[in-house]
Amino acid sequence: MQKPLGAQMSHMLKDRGVDVIFGIPGVHNQEMYRGIEEAGITHVLARHEQGAGFMADGYARATGKPGVAYVITGPGLCNIMTPMGQAYSDSVPMLVISSCLDETAARKGQLHQMKDQRAAAETVCDWSEEAHNAQAAYTLIDRAFTEFMAKRARPKSLVVPIAQLEAPALAPPSAVPRQPGTLRAHNIYPLKGLLAQAKRPLFIFGGGLRDDEWVSVVLGATKAASFTTYAGRGLVGADAPLHFGAYLARPSSAEVVAQADLVIAVGTELSEGDLWRDHLGHTCPLVRVDIDPDVLADRHRAEITYHYDADAFLEDLHSLDIGRAASDWEAGHVAATRARWRAEVDAERPGIVPVCDALRDCLPDGTMIYSDMTQFAYTAKEVWDMDRPGHWHHPYGFGTLGYATPAAIGGAVGRPNLPTIAIIGDYGFHYTMAELGVAVELGLPLPIILWDNGKLKEIEDSMVRAQIAPNAVVARNPDFCKLAEAFGAHSAAPKSLEDMQKAVKAALAADRPTLIYLTPEVVG
Numbered sequence: 001m002q003k004p005l006g007a008q009m010s011h012m013l014k015d016r017g018v019d020v021i022f023g024i025p026g027v028h029n030q031e032m033y034r035g036i037e038e039a040g041i042t043h044v045l046a047r048h049e050q051g052a053g054f055m056a057d058g059y060a061r062a063t064g065k066p067g068v069a070y071v072i073t074g075p076g077l078c079n080i081m082t083p084m085g086q087a088y089s090d091s092v093p094m095l096v097i098s099s100c101l102d103e104t105a106a107r108k109g110q111l112h113q114m115k116d117q118r119a120a121a122e123t124v125c126d127w128s129e130e131a132h133n134a135q136a137a138y139t140l141i142d143r144a145f146t147e148f149m150a151k152r153a154r155p156k157s158l159v160v161p162i163a164q165l166e167a168p169a170l171a172p173p174s175a176v177p178r179q180p181g182t183l184r185a186h187n188i189y190p191l192k193g194l195l196a197q198a199k200r201p202l203f204i205f206g207g208g209l210r211d212d213e214w215v216s217v218v219l220g221a222t223k224a225a226s227f228t229t230y231a232g233r234g235l236v237g238a239d240a241p242l243h244f245g246a247y248l249a250r251p252s253s254a255e256v257v258a259q260a261d262l263v264i265a266v267g268t269e270l271s272e273g274d275l276w277r278d279h280l281g282h283t284c285p286l287v288r289v290d291i292d293p294d295v296l297a298d299r300h301r302a303e304i305t306y307h308y309d310a311d312a313f314l315e316d317l318h319s320l321d322i323g324r325a326a327s328d329w330e331a332g333h334v335a336a337t338r339a340r341w342r343a344e345v346d347a348e349r350p351g352i353v354p355v356c357d358a359l360r361d362c363l364p365d366g367t368m369i370y371s372d373m374t375q376f377a378y379t380a381k382e383v384w385d386m387d388r389p390g391h392w393h394h395p396y397g398f399g400t401l402g403y404a405t406p407a408a409i410g411g412a413v414g415r416p417n418l419p420t421i422a423i424i425g426d427y428g429f430h431y432t433m434a435e436l437g438v439a440v441e442l443g444l445p446l447p448i449i450l451w452d453n454g455k456l457k458e459i460e461d462s463m464v465r466a467q468i469a470p471n472a473v474v475a476r477n478p479d480f481c482k483l484a485e486a487f488g489a490h491s492a493a494p495k496s497l498e499d500m501q502k503a504v505k506a507a508l509a510a511d512r513p514t515l516i517y518l519t520p521e522v523v524g
Contacts, residue, residue, distance in 0.1 A: 005134045006031030006165035007038070009097065012138060012172035013068060014039040016145050020059060020413055022052040023070030028112060029099040031165035032070050044413060044442070047434035049076045051406040053083025054432065057092050058410030061393045062368055062420075064210075066093040066148050067410065073099045073162070074112030077121060082400050085124035087155040089397025090231070091207070093148040094155035095141070096121070100130065102161045121157035128157035134169035141172075149180040152292045183291055184316065185306045191287065192320045194262055195222055199328040202260035204248065206268020206310075207231025207396075208290060212389050214314035216240075221318065223327040225260070225334065227253070229274045231396055232267070234386030241331035247341040247382055248274055254281025256337065263287065265302075267310030269295050273396055289313045345382050351523045352379040354497065359449065360384055362501035364508070367419040368411050369393070372404035374425030375458050376451040402431025405448060409435060412444045419508050420444075426452035426477055433483070439513040440488040447507035448515045450480055484515035493517040 003011075009032065013021070022044045025033045036043050046052035049071045056067030067087075071080050077098045087094045100117045101110055114120060122128035126147070131137035137160055144156040195201055201224035205215060212235045219226055225242040228235050236243045247253055257263060257280055264287040270280060280286070280300060288295065288302035289310060296305035306313060346353040356379060369392045371377035377394060386392055393411070395403040408422035429450055439446050456473040463470045481491035490510055492503040500522060507514035 002168040002170055004031050004034055004166055005137060005160070005169040006033070007035030008134065008169050008172055009137060009141065009160075010035035010039040010041055012141055014041050015172070015175045016141070017065060018068050020044060021068045021070055022046055022055040022059070022410065024049055024052060024072070024076065025070070026072035026076065026099075028073040028162055029070060029076070029165070031162075032097065032099070043070075044409075044438065046406070047437055048432070049079035050082055050402065051432050051435040051438070053080040053094070053096070054086070054403055054406035055410035055413070055435070055438075056094050056096075057083055057087050057090075057403075058370055058393065058407030059414040060087075060092050060094055060410075061390070061407070062411035062414040065414075066095055066145065066153075068095045068097070071096060071098045072112065073101060074114050074117065076112075077114075077117055077157075077159075081121065081124050082398075084121065084155045084157070086395050086398040086400050086403065088125055090395070091153050092155065093153035095144050095158065096125070096155060097158045097160065099162050099165060100159045102163045118157070118159045121159065124155075125157050126154035128159065130159040130161070131164065132161070133164060134167070134172075137164070138172045146178060149178060182312045183307065183309045184312050185308045188306060188308075188313070188316060189320065191264075191304075191317065192322055194285065194287075195224075195322050196324070198262035200225070200260045201262045201264070201327065202226065202257065204229070204263065204265040204268060204270070205232045205235045206266065206270075206274070208267025208310040209235055209314070210390065211311050212236070214311060214318055217318050218314050218322075219243075221323045223324050223329070224264075225327070225329045229268050229270075230381045230394065232389065233381070233384070233392055234389035238385035238387070242327075242329045242334050244334060245338050245341070245382070245385065247338065249276045249382070250341045250344065251277065252341075254279070257281035258283055260284055265289065266313060267291075269298070270300055271397065273399070342383050345379055349375050349379050351520050352376055353383055354523050355500070355518065356380045356384050358497040358501055359504065362504050363421070364419050367391070367421060368415060370404045370408035370411055370420070370422050372422075372424040372428040373399055373401050373458075374423070374428055374451055375453065376425065376449070377423055378458065380423070401428040403428070405429065406432050406435040406438075408446055408448070409439050409442070409444065412439075412446050413442065420446055421504070421508075422446065422448045424448065424450055426450060426454070426480070427456055427475065429480070430475075436484060436487045436489055436513060436515070443512055445508055445510045446513040447504050448484075448513060449504075450515055450517050452477065452480065452517060452519050454519075480515060480517050484513075488512065490514040491517065494522060497522060
C-alpha cells in the first residue's frame with residue numbers, strides 16, 4: 001500500500017524499535033508527522049530544536065537505544081547541530097531526520113534556505129546524507145541502525161527533500177533481525193606474559209565499557225590498581241582497595257601513573273577533558289584497547305593496541321587465567337592519595353563537596369543523573385563515587401551549556417517510574433529553560449538542582465589565574481523559583497543541606513518537575 005514517504009518512514013522506524021521521537025513540526029516537515037500516531041510512536045514536542053536534540057541524547061544514554069529527532073529545513077537543522085556535536089564527541093547513537101529544499105542552486109530566496117544543509121550537518125556527526133527517493137531513505141535508515149550496533153555509536157543525519165516526503169511510496173522493507181557485533185582482536189595472549197611480569201599494573205577504564213562485571217573480576221585476579229575517567233565512574237566500586245577513583249585529571253595523578261610498570265587503557269580516548277595535560281605520565285609500556293581505530297593511533301602512541309570491544313576484551317583477558325597473589329601497590333597509599341585529591345577539590349571550589357555528599361546520600365539506588373557545565377558538576381565528577389556505570393551523564397567532549405535539563409527529560413521519558421535528576425548552573429539553565437514546559441506537560445517527577453553562584457564563576461576563576469581583570473561574567477538572573485512556578489512546575493529554595501535532602505525526596509515523588517534552587521549559602 002502506498003503512502004507518502006514521510007508517513008512510511010515513521011512506520012519503518014517503529015519496525016526498527018523506535019518508540020519515541022523528539023522534535024518540532026513545521027510546514028516543511030509536516031509529512032513526517034502524518035504517520036507517527038498511526039505507527040504507534042510517542043512524539044515529545046520540544047520548545048526548541050536544541051532541546052529536542054538533547055532529549056534524544058538523554059534518551060539514548062538512558063536506554064541504550066538510538067535517540068531519534070524530527071526537525072525542519074534550515075534553522076531546525078542548525079538548531080540541533082549543537083546536540084549532534086555533543087552526541088558525536090560522547091559516542092551517543094542519534095538519528096536526526098530533517099526536511100530540505102528540493103532545489104537550491106537555481107532558485108534563491110526560499111524559506112529556510114541554506115547553501116548546503118547536508119554538508120552543514122556533516123561537520124558535527126558521523127555522516128550526513130540526502131535521500132533523493134524512497135529506496136534511498138529506507139537504505140540510509142537501515143544503514144544508520146546497523147552501524148549503531150556494529151561500530152562506535154555516533155549521530156547520523158538524514159536529509160529528505162520536501163517533494164520526496166510528500167510523494168507516494170511503497171512500504172519500507174521489513175526489519176531484518178540483527179545481532180550486535182562484538183569486535184575482537186585475534187591474539188591478546190602476549191598480555192598474559194606482560195601482566196605476569198608487571199609488579200605495578202594499572203588499568204584505566206573509560207565510558208566505552210558498559211558492564212562492570214568483568215572489571216571487578218580482572219582487577220581481582222591481577223591485583224592491579226585502577227583509575228576511571230569521568231565517563232567510566234561506577235565501573236569500579238568505591239570500596240576497591242587499589243582504586244584511585246576518577247581523579248585522573250589531577251595534575252599529580254601523572255606521578256601515580258609514572259609508578260606503574262604496565263598501563264592498560266580500556267574504552268577511553270584519554271582526551272583533553274580526561275587528563276587536562278599533554279602526557280598521561282607513564283614511562284612504561286602503554287596498551288590501548290578501543291573499538292575506534294582512530295583512538296589507537298592518537299597522540300599517546302601506545303606500544304600495543306587492540307581494535308577490540310572493551311567489554312569483550314576484559315572477558316577474554318580473564319579467560320587467559322591471569323592471577324597473582326599480590327602486587328606492589330599498597331592500599332594505604334591509594335587511600336591516602338585519594339584523600340589528598342579530595343581535599344584539593346574541596347579547597348579549589350569551597351563549599352561544594354558537602355553539598356555533593358548530602359545530595360548523594362539522599363538519592364535512591366539507581367538514580368540517573370544528568371549534569372551541565374557548572375562548578376557543581378566539575379566538583380562532583382571527581383568526588384562522587386557512583387555505585388554503577390552509565391548513570392551519570394555529562395556533556396564531556398563538546399562541553400555545551402544547557403544540556404542537563406532537556407537531556408534529563410529524555411532520560412526520564414526513557415526510564416518511566418525510575419529516579420532521574422538534573423544538575424545545572426544558573427547560566428546554563430538560561431540556555432534551555434523553556435524545556436521545563438515539556439517536563440510539566442509530561443508530568444515528570446524530575447528534580448532540577450539549580451546551582452546559583454551568581455556568575456560564570458569558573459570563567460571568573462580562570463581569568464583571575466590568567467591575570468585578566470574579570471569582566472562579562474555576571475548576568476542578571478530572574479527569580480528562578482517564580483519562573484519555574486510560571487511554567488507550572490514546583491519549586492523549593494532550601495536553606496540547609498537537610499532541607500535540600502527533604503526537597504529532593506519530595507520532588508522524586510511529585511506529580512511534575514521541581515526546581516530546587518541552591519546557592520553557596522546552603523552549606524551555612
